[in-house]
Amino acid sequence: xxxxxLVTGAGGVGKTTIAAAMGIKAARSGLRxxxxxxxxxxxxxxxxxxxxxxxxxxxxxxxPSLWAAMLDASASWRAVAERHADPEVATRxxxxxxxxxASEHFPASQSYAAADQAVTFVxxxxxxxxxxxxxxxxxxxxxxxxxxxxxxxxxxxxxRWITGGPLPGRRFxxxxxxxxxxxxxxxxxxxxxxxxxxxxxLDLRTTYDGVAQRGREIEGVxxxxxxxxxxxxxxxxxxxxxxFYRELPSIASTPAVVIFNRAxxxxxxxxxxxxxxxxxxxxxxxxxxxxxxxxxxxxxEFSARHAAHVATVPWSAKSPNSFDGLADLIESAIDVPWAxxxxxxx
Amino acid sequence: xxxxxxxxxxxxxxxxxxxVSAGLSLLAQRQGxxxxxxxxxxPGGLSAHFSTGPLSFNPREIRPGLxxxxxxxxxxxxxxxxxxxxxxxxxxxxxFARAFxxxxxxxxxxxxxITIGKVLWExxxxxxxxxxxxxxxxxxxxxxxxAPLSISELVPTGRIRAQSEWMxxxxxxxxxxxxxxVNLPExxxxxxxxxxxxxxxxxxxVADPLVLTNRVLPELEDASTPRGPVGEMAMLxxxxxxxxxxxxxxxxxxxxxxYMFGVFTPGEVAAHMSDELDAIR
Numbered sequence: 001x002x003x004x005x006l007v008t009g010a011g012g013v014g015k016t017t018i019a020a021a022m023g024i025k026a027a028r029s030g031l032r033x034x035x036x037x038x039x040x041x042x043x044x045x046x047x048x049x050x051x052x053x054x055x056x057x058x059x060x061x062x063x064p065s066l067w068a069a070m071l072d073a074s075a076s077w078r079a080v081a082e083r084h085a086d087p088e089v090a091t092r093x094x095x096x097x098x099x100x101x102a103s104e105h106f107p108a109s110q111s112y113a114a115a116d117q118a119v120t121f122v123x124x125x126x127x128x129x130x131x132x133x134x135x136x137x138x139x140x141x142x143x144x145x146x147x148x149x150x151x152x153x154x155x156x157x158x159x160r161w162i163t164g165g166p167l168p169g170r171r172f173x174x175x176x177x178x179x180x181x182x183x184x185x186x187x188x189x190x191x192x193x194x195x196x197x198x199x200x201x202l203d204l205r206t207t208y209d210g211v212a213q214r215g216r217e218i219e220g221v222x223x224x225x226x227x228x229x230x231x232x233x234x235x236x237x238x239x240x241x242x243x244f245y246r247e248l249p250s251i252a253s254t255p256a257v258v259i260f261n262r263a264x265x266x267x268x269x270x271x272x273x274x275x276x277x278x279x280x281x282x283x284x285x286x287x288x289x290x291x292x293x294x295x296x297x298x299x300x301e302f303s304a305r306h307a308a309h310v311a312t313v314p315w316s317a318k319s320p321n322s323f324d325g326l327a328d329l330i331e332s333a334i335d336v337p338w339a340x341x342x343x344x345x346x
Numbered sequence: 347x348x349x350x351x352x353x354x355x356x357x358x359x360x361x362x363x364x365x366v367s368a369g370l371s372l373l374a375q376r377q378g379x380x381x382x383x384x385x386x387x388x389p390g391g392l393s394a395h396f397s398t399g400p401l402s403f404n405p406r407e408i409r410p411g412l413x414x415x416x417x418x419x420x421x422x423x424x425x426x427x428x429x430x431x432x433x434x435x436x437x438x439x440x441x442f443a444r445a446f447x448x449x450x451x452x453x454x455x456x457x458x459x460i461t462i463g464k465v466l467w468e469x470x471x472x473x474x475x476x477x478x479x480x481x482x483x484x485x486x487x488x489x490x491x492x493a494p495l496s497i498s499e500l501v502p503t504g505r506i507r508a509q510s511e512w513m514x515x516x517x518x519x520x521x522x523x524x525x526x527x528v529n530l531p532e533x534x535x536x537x538x539x540x541x542x543x544x545x546x547x548x549x550x551x552v553a554d555p556l557v558l559t560n561r562v563l564p565e566l567e568d569a570s571t572p573r574g575p576v577g578e579m580a581m582l583x584x585x586x587x588x589x590x591x592x593x594x595x596x597x598x599x600x601x602x603x604x605y606m607f608g609v610f611t612p613g614e615v616a617a618h619m620s621d622e623l624d625a626i627r
Contacts, residue, residue, distance in 0.1 A: 010359070010360055011358065011359030011360040012358065012359060012360025012361065012530070012532075012534070012535070013360065041533045041534050041537075042533070042537075043533065136359055136360075235394075235609075235610070235611060235612045235615060236360065236362070236364070236365075236391075236394075236612070237360065239390070239394065239612075264582075265575070265578070267575050268575050268578070268579060271574065271575035271576055271579070272574060272575070272576075273572075273576050274572045274573055274574070274576065276572075277568075277570070277572050277576065278568045278570070280566065280567060280568045281566075281568050281570065281572060281576060281580065284566060284568075284576075284579060284580065284583060285575075285576045285579055287607040287608070288579040288582075288583070288607070289575075289579075290607050290608030291607045291608050293608065294608045294609070294610055297610075298610070315582065315586075
């Protein structure tokens with residue numbers, strides 16, 4: 001049985017760092033652990049031993065229980081077409097100029113590809129624990145809604161919108177004289193743009209059964225996963241964290257914990273300033289204790305309002321971009337329900 | 347930034363784009379300018395900083411002289427069709443708008459041209475001294491700035507193509523448009539900022555962007571380390587400061603916005619941001 005932890009949160013809060021550090025903790029407790037990440041900072045990638053990795057998991061050179069893989073969302077989206085379409089259609093899709101555009105314009109497709117890839121690792125049953133650092137697009141919620149959105153996309157929702165009716169055959173688009181809407185679109189966009197888009201969508205539709213079935217598998221894995229929300233105490237990421245508590249229970253499950261990263265020690269709130277310190281130092285003390293108080297109040301309010309299990313990871317003076325730095329960072333975390341997450345022995 | 351007609355604010359996710367956009371709008375409003383603040387991305391990012399509830403497509407006056415709006419693509423599309431392409435009465439064709447919106451999802455540049463087109467239209471209309479656009483993050487900003495060019499490459503004829511010409515001119519005119527990239531003195535944001543600056547230089551779509559580095563800690567000149575928590579603060583501060591310096595050095599010319607200590611709400615953030623921007627101006 002492979003336990004799965006999905007680490008989510010707004011961009012820039014240290015989500016990838018915490019996912020990596022959790023992986024190190026789990027591996028050191030003897031669990032065969034895979035950390036799946038997207039776009040890590042260079043130093044962090046080096047610490048994880050994944051500087052030059054593709055999306056094939058690789059074992060860490062110093063910690064053989066720890067594996068890491070980096071997702072390439074654009075490449076995996078191509079893999080979706082290859083997996084679910086006839087070879088001929090897959091080739092045509094890959095060559096279609098809208099294929100790339102659709103993966104750029106439809107953020108859910110990148111999240112879908114990431115979720116698809118991560119679930120493949122979970123289903124491989126080669127690890128005790130898979131920790132997924134989810135992509136931050138769409139505030140991070142995209143990752144969880146991607147399976148159903150993707151099924152909608154390839155299932156012809158767009159086509160139905162274009163035609164304003166039931167799903168058409170290819171001929172529909174050649175019969176545009178009878179359809180004022182298509183004529184207007186043509187006059188705006190030039191001769192054959194609509195046709196090219198439609199051909200792309202019709203090809204995409206042939207993948208529907210495969211994508212819908214896979215989407216249900218992905219959603220199943222998500223529902224069985226533990227969700228960790230990472231945030232800082234700053235207003236914008238907290239606003240995103242609130243969304244996870246509001247929206248995730250109906251899509252996947254209630255987050256197991258919200259980790260406030262870059263937390264300052266409680267002893268700073270009413271810090272005693274020695275009498276012989278300079279004005280500059282006194283001012284500094286005032287700034288940091290105000291900041292500590294603000295962080296504390298933000299966490300208290302979050303916990304009370306969303307009935308959330310709140311944990312903290314301290315703001316480390318040493319930037320945790322080495323293997324040992326990450327291990328130290330996660331050992332200094334406070335109130336994380338490790339056993340519940342399946343990280344470390346129960 | 348204040349002698350331009352349009353400031354487009356972008357940056358990596360989480361760096362404080364919306365806070366800078368809100369602060370800049372408030373500052374311009376305090377100078378007595380007629381300002382329009384435009385929320386281009388997902389709803390709520392900018393409006394939270396004005397504490398006015400959700401914004402709609404019609405600009406609403408939220409402070410004397412300061413209007414704010416959110417770009418709703420379907421409404422922008424209908425307006426685009428009727429005003430710019432002179433197809434009156436398109437509003438009656440609900441299915442058409444939906445169809446076009448679907449097309450815009452799949453076809454490159456169509457969605458972007460509708461959104462950036464609306465922003466540029468507001469600039470052209472002369473109702474505002476300054477338009478501040480809280481734009482999508484750096485990962486997507488290129489496709490917005492490039493949209494007019496993409497359209498002329500993709501669509502050989504048609505009225506949309508003709509419209510794309512003046513948009514290209516407005517974007518690339520340094521007297522009209524200023525791109526501001528919000529950055530943080532950390533590895534990933536700085537790397538992304540530098541890549542974006544490089545990409546923009548090679549494309550010549552807009553004048554050189556202005557980099558605003560946010561959350562910069564002040565230098566601590568006192569080298570002592572007092573006993574207890576204050577000493578711990580001094581040590582954390584120095585260590586964070588020196589790490590920040592490493593990233594600040596990589597940006598040639600930038601403006602720095604100080605770290606805001608103890609600021610709770612997005613509204614407070616915007617008010618502080620406006621003072622800080624005033625100070626560096």
